[in-house]
Amino acid sequence: MRLKTLTASAALLLCALPGISQARDTALFLPFDKVVQQMLAEKKLDGSVKFYLAGVQPRGKTTLVRAGSVTNKKTNAFNKTDEAACEWALQSALLTLQDAARQANANAVTNIVSFYKKNERKDAKTYECHAGAVIAGVALKGDLSRVD
Secondary structure (H helix, E strand, O other), X not given: OHHXXXXXXXXXXXXXXXXXXXXOOEEEEEEHHHHHHHHHXXXXXXXXXXXXXXXXXXXXXXXXXXXXXXXXXXXEOOOOOHHHHHHHHHHXXXXXXXXHHHHOOOOXXXXXXXXXXXXXXXXXXXXXXXXXXXXXXXXXXXXXXXXX
């Protein structure tokens, strides 16, 4: 009797595994400036480094300091909306880019593109985020620059 119960339990578990192993990977395209403005208002960003998506030109002379700075940030998406998890991951990415800019003596990150799985996606208003059941991720690539 016990063997039948164990066999039935094992069979049920094996039937459930394909559904569990097929992780959700939803691509979202969300407003970039909303998160930047929120971080500035909350003083998470100090404003010393400006962020410009590809297609948005900064005012003034731009000098490239270092091209192709990449950040890839993930966050726990459990018990969060996809949008909230994506915003959290973008905040981490922006903080990393801000630190990289400061270390390179740059005051801007220009030509920012989404770089998820090393695929560039340019958009002058949105960033790409991939949300799953337990993890959300944002990858960005941008140029560290000085804008006068």
